[in-house]
Amino acid sequence: MPSIHPRQPTIATAPKPNSALATDRALLALGGDPAFIADLLGDLSEEYTYRAAHDGVYAARLWYVREMVRSTPHLVWNAIRHGTPSARARLAASILAVVATFSVLTVAWLTRNGPPASLVVGGGIYSDGIVVNNLGPVQLSMSVLDARGHRLERTDVRYQRVSGVPIPVSTRGVIKCTRPGDAIVRASLAALHRDFVIHCQPVRTIRDAGWGNFVVGDPAATLTVDAIGLDGQPVTRIAARLRVVDSTVATLDASGRLRPLRPGETWIDIEIGDRRAGAFVTVYEPVRTFEGLRPDQRLVVAPIRLTRGASIRWPLPTGVFFLTFSADSSEVPPTRGFVGLGSGSSPTVQSPVNMSVAGLIMCTRMPEPQPGVLGAYCLARAPGATLILTYSGPGGPNEIVGSLALERQDQH
Amino acid sequence: MPIATLGALELTTLLAVARLKDEAYGLAIRRDLAARTGRDYSVGALYTTLQRLEDKGLLTSRHSEPLPIRGGRSRRHFTLTGAGARALREAERHAASIWAGIGKPLRPRLA
Numbered sequence: 001m002p003s004i005h006p007r008q009p010t011i012a013t014a015p016k017p018n019s020a021l022a023t024d025r026a027l028l029a030l031g032g033d034p035a036f037i038a039d040l041l042g043d044l045s046e047e048y049t050y051r052a053a054h055d056g057v058y059a060a061r062l063w064y065v066r067e068m069v070r071s072t073p074h075l076v077w078n079a080i081r082h083g084t085p086s087a088r089a090r091l092a093a094s095i096l097a098v099v100a101t102f103s104v105l106t107v108a109w110l111t112r113n114g115p116p117a118s119l120v121v122g123g124g125i126y127s128d129g130i131v132v133n134n135l136g137p138v139q140l141s142m143s144v145l146d147a148r149g150h151r152l153e154r155t156d157v158r159y160q161r162v163s164g165v166p167i168p169v170s171t172r173g174v175i176k177c178t179r180p181g182d183a184i185v186r187a188s189l190a191a192l193h194r195d196f197v198i199h200c201q202p203v204r205t206i207r208d209a210g211w212g213n214f215v216v217g218d219p220a221a222t223l224t225v226d227a228i229g230l231d232g233q234p235v236t237r238i239a240a241r242l243r244v245v246d247s248t249v250a251t252l253d254a255s256g257r258l259r260p261l262r263p264g265e266t267w268i269d270i271e272i273g274d275r276r277a278g279a280f281v282t283v284y285e286p287v288r289t290f291e292g293l294r295p296d297q298r299l300v301v302a303p304i305r306l307t308r309g310a311s312i313r314w315p316l317p318t319g320v321f322f323l324t325f326s327a328d329s330s331e332v333p334p335t336r337g338f339v340g341l342g343s344g345s346s347p348t349v350q351s352p353v354n355m356s357v358a359g360l361i362m363c364t365r366m367p368e369p370q371p372g373v374l375g376a377y378c379l380a381r382a383p384g385a386t387l388i389l390t391y392s393g394p395g396g397p398n399e400i401v402g403s404l405a406l407e408r409q410d411q412h
Numbered sequence: 413m414p415i416a417t418l419g420a421l422e423l424t425t426l427l428a429v430a431r432l433k434d435e436a437y438g439l440a441i442r443r444d445l446a447a448r449t450g451r452d453y454s455v456g457a458l459y460t461t462l463q464r465l466e467d468k469g470l471l472t473s474r475h476s477e478p479l480p481i482r483g484g485r486s487r488r489h490f491t492l493t494g495a496g497a498r499a500l501r502e503a504e505r506h507a508a509s510i511w512a513g514i515g516k517p518l519r520p521r522l523a
Contacts (some may be wrong), residue, residue, distance in 0.1 A: 035488070036459055042485035043438040043455050049481050072458025078460065 008332075030091045031083020040071060113378070114146035116154060119187050119194035129197030131239040132177045133227065133273030140173035142187045142194070158188045159234040167200060177202045180229060201226040201237045206270060206277035213405075214250065214260035214283045215301055219291055223256045223279070227272050241271040249283050263299040284405055290314045290387070301405040306353070306391035308398055316361065316385040320409040321377070323363070325353055325389065327372035353400060354390045361385035372402075423503055424449060424472060425461050429490045430500060436460070437476075439459045462490060470496035 016033060027037045044067055051060035079091050120143040121130055132138050144154040159173040163235035165181030175185070177200035187194045214221070223242065227235040242252050249264035258268075260283040268279045284301040287293070293300065304325065306312065316323075355374050357363050360382040366375030378385075391400050418426070428444040429436040442458050445451065465471045476487040492500070 033463075036463060038485045039438055039459050039488050040455050042479075042482035042487065043442070043459075044480050045483040045485070046439050067455055073457030074454070074460045078456075078463075212511075279513035 014183050022025075027075060027079075029087070030094060031087025033078050033082040036078050036082075037075075042074070075222040084308060089408050094103070109364055111150070113150050113152055114148060116144045116147045116152055116189055116192055117147040117155065119189060120145055121144070121194070121196045129199055130183075131199045131201060131202040131237050132175065133201050133235065133239055133275075134309070135202045135273050137174050137176045140175060140185070140187075140198075140289075142173065142396045144189060154189060156189065159270040160188075162186050162195060164198070165200060167198070176213075180231070180235075198398060199237050200318075201235045202230055203235050203238070203273045203275050204230055206272055206275050211320040212280050212282060214281065215286050216260050216263060216283060217286060218260055220253065220259040223252065223258050223268070225270055225272070225277070226274075230371070238272055241269075243269040243271075244281075245269065250281055263297070265299075272393045281405070284407075290316060290404075292408060293317050298408040299406075301403050304389065304402045306389065306400050308391055308396065308400075309388035310378060313390055314387045314404075315319070315379070316359075316387050317381055317406075317408070318383055318385070321380075322366070322405075322407040322409070323355065323378060323387065324366075325355055325402055325404045327353065327400055328404070353402070356390075357385060358387045359385035418499060418507070421453070421457070421461050422465055423500075426465060426492065426496055426500055428470060430492050430497070434489065436490045441490070465496070466490075468495075469493060470499055509519060 023041060024037060027041075028034060036406050044064060047067075048060050051063055054334070055063075076091065078093070080088060083091060087180070100135050118190055126306055130140065137211055140159060142157050142159075144152040144157065146152055157173065158171050159169055159175075160171065162166065162184040163167040166185030167175055167177055169180070169183075169185055171174045175183075176199060177198075179200065180202060183198045183200060185198050187196070192392050203226045207228065225238070225240060225241075229235040229319035235365050240256070242256060244250055244252055244258075244266055245268070249262055249266040250258050252258055252259050258281065260281075263283050263285040265280065265282050268281060268412065270277045270279065282299060284299045285297060287297070287300045289302055290300070294352075302314075353374060354358070355376060357376075357378065359380070360379055363376040363378040363382040366377055387404075387406070422443055425441065428441045428448075432440055432444060438455065438458060441462070442453060442455065445453055445458070462471065462473075466473060470493055471490045472493055473488050473490050476489060478484050478486045
């Protein structure tokens with residue numbers, strides 16, 4: 001607590017009359033009680049004089065400002081109580097201006113950018129460097145951060161190759177991976193330096209992903225993409241950009257795992273380096289049979305389990321649709337059911353299943369893309385059409401497990 | 413004056429005015445409060461309290477001649493009114509009443 005010497009000062013250092021008058025006027029304009037303002041400013045002036053004499057002018061000024069700040073709520077309250085409506089409006093506008101100014105200054109201070117403090121590598125999927133799968137020239141991406149982690153817009157970062165495979169690197173950071181291998185590149189900005197690895201893995205071509213059929217409720221599956229390098233061998237380090245065209249049907253997480261969400265079809269754009277490819281994904285709804293299918297159930301799949309000599313008869317909807325039976329391998333649990341066309345997990349059982357139809361329906365047998373898969377393209381003109389699946393093959397297992405998919409092309 | 417309407421700062425301020433008599437003006441009252449309570453009240457807080465006590469009729473005030481040391485402003489001297497004196501007596505009685513019977517155990521034992 002400050003203590004004040006009671007004796008009179010020998011030096012008169014009262015605030016200048018003009019500035020004191022200006023403070024009086026300002027406070028009076030904001031609607032304060034004149035007596036209250038005169039008392040308050042008079043006490044501040046008197047004590048300022050004592051403090052300037054005993055503690056010095058600088059300390060007295062600091063005290064004066066501190067006391068004004070401490071007294072501000074009381075001045076405001078006094079102005080609210082004693083001010084006229086117009087004075088209160090001026091006071092509100094003044095407070096708003098102070099608060100707005102303080103807020104703007106605070107935000108500006110918090111978001112201000114400092115000098116460059118670090119260079120951060122970006123653009124690849126590996127933390128120790130940048131993966132480049134392009135055959136053509138690529139602009140390196142290097143982020144410049146200040147000490148507080150703010151990203152700075154700097155274009156004057158310079159690059160040079162330090163060691164590793166001899167690839168062309170321009171000072172502006174344009175590189176061209178003419179051969180596979182790792183190169184050490186140094187980025188420089190004033191006194192800042194950062195060495196990082198360029199993993200050159202140019203991709204000549206992308207083989208389409210061999211999977212595309214999913215069932216709602218299945219766990220997420222990893223998207224496997226075969227990228228082939230200049231030497232004809234698969235490329236092991238890939239920085240791929242994947243995008244699901246209709247993300248209501250399926251989504252891709254950060255690790256490239258695809259999660260089926262609802263029945264439907266969508267396309268996945270795959271971009272690796274300067275090569276592009278795509279994968280068509282169909283998501284089916286799991287059903288127990290085809291009996292009682294609603295018109296909106298366009299893509300359904302049902303598990304099939306047939307013992308030798310047995311057959312099933314299922315009603316079929318009207319309209320145009322594909323029917324596909326896929327036999328699972330004996331190792332695959334029956335609950336996994338459906339194995340898709342062109343799937344990486346190919347059925348190992350040569351299908352001994354016979355598929356036939358009855359009623360006002362016409363079907364065309366589709367080419368068998370894989371062993372164990374039966375396909376048909378059908379047109380059922382009237383209700384009452386039936387599918388008959390029979391397992392009669394001699395020499396096969398006692399029981400065959402698989403799945404039957406129905407894909408409607410239109411609706412009647 | 414019911415004691416319930418006097419806050420702690422109001423009571424200590426009234427006592428300071430009573431103690432300082434003719435020298436009871438803002439700066440002197442602040443010094444007295446600081447010396448006795450150990451708290452550094454702001455000038456604004458003190459004058460808000462003094463004004464409230466005056467509004468309650470417990471204090472009256474008069475202005476001195478303008479003083480150069482106050483930037484040409486006058487000092488405002490405060491005086492206890494009869495109601496203020498009664499409020500202090502009432503507060504003293506009230507304090508004695510609520511402290512009655514518990515003085516001894518709380519007093520520190522001297523070694």
